[in-house]
Amino acid sequence: MAELKLVVFDVDGTLVDSQDDIVSAMTATFEAIEEPVPTRSEILGIVGLSLHSAFEKLSPALYQLHGDALVDGYKSSFMTSRKLRDSTKSSPLYPGGLDAIRRLHAQDNVLLGIATGKSRRGLDHLLDAHDLRGYFVTTQVADDHPSKPHPSMLERCMYDAGVEAAHAVMIGDTSYDMDMAANAAMASVGVSWGYHAPEILRTRATALIDTYADLDAALSNIWRETP
Template structure:
């Protein structure tokens, strides 16, 4: 049995504070389709879902064709906003760079991503923060059903060749924790993102800062720096 461990991160609301870019891109997308703007709370509530599912929740009155236009408009807008902002767009949360460096320095610990972003959106973001190559497996919405379906996590485990018991999933939303539970992976919920702590009911642990996150990862996976 391998001694490898896999730490899987959500992106928006977990690694990066992308709410400003998400809200701005959503505003541009809805404006482009001459639609009334959804309220901020509703937009942040769908962060983590695949875009088609998210748009169906935000604009249930639209048919499939118009929702598809809305999805494409959002993708274009978000990509443009991130490129305009560079490394200042969707900043990493405090302590995240140090945590990634610390985890990356442990021989048997590998890092992965499971995100509702598209491949293009994730690539743009990782490039902006100099994180290209940091993660050995990157699972995106292009290739899987939307969270909380566990397909992303199954694929991540297969990529690395570890069992669910040797992995953790870290995220800020109920979708992340529900996905982790469905895959049989312990979930660690973080409170600095977009869902309240009360929504993270399926989390094995809930933490409020990166020091607590590191301690929870080390404890669950039985590793040390």
């Protein structure tokens, strides 16, 4: 019987292109307290971190004064925006993502998981919007773990799946994902279409792909080299 494998996906910037929703909510959060709004590039640079870590990185001085208010404001703004939009359009799946999930899920020895900086409520909403719930055996969110790149989310994914690090791979679009995988002693696949530049991922990831059509080969190469 083939060795059991685990593939863990990040969400924002990896599976779904949620940048418009994130930037919109972040803009509303800063405008509500009449503070300068970070640039789009700065906002996308912190996607993947938990909200407290994200705001601390975006604006350390402001976070010290208004940390909880910023986090609460973002959650409120994001929920309001979400009610007014169709998530399948404002946070669409990246091309080839669903097909890749289906191909992997169809393999008897491959289990799928999620490790995301999103809240449980936010992840559940996206999984329902895109009808993805049935594909994942474990879904880990920022509500229950330290922020990336701490390995806690991946350690729980491996525990739930019963798969050791040597047979697990993290797929993500940020340096936080790649560093989290390294901290969990896991291999990683960086995707070039997300929110951190490919040059940043290339120095950290086990493999880098430009489309989901490349994922199967990247995973095969990683597992072929597994002792």
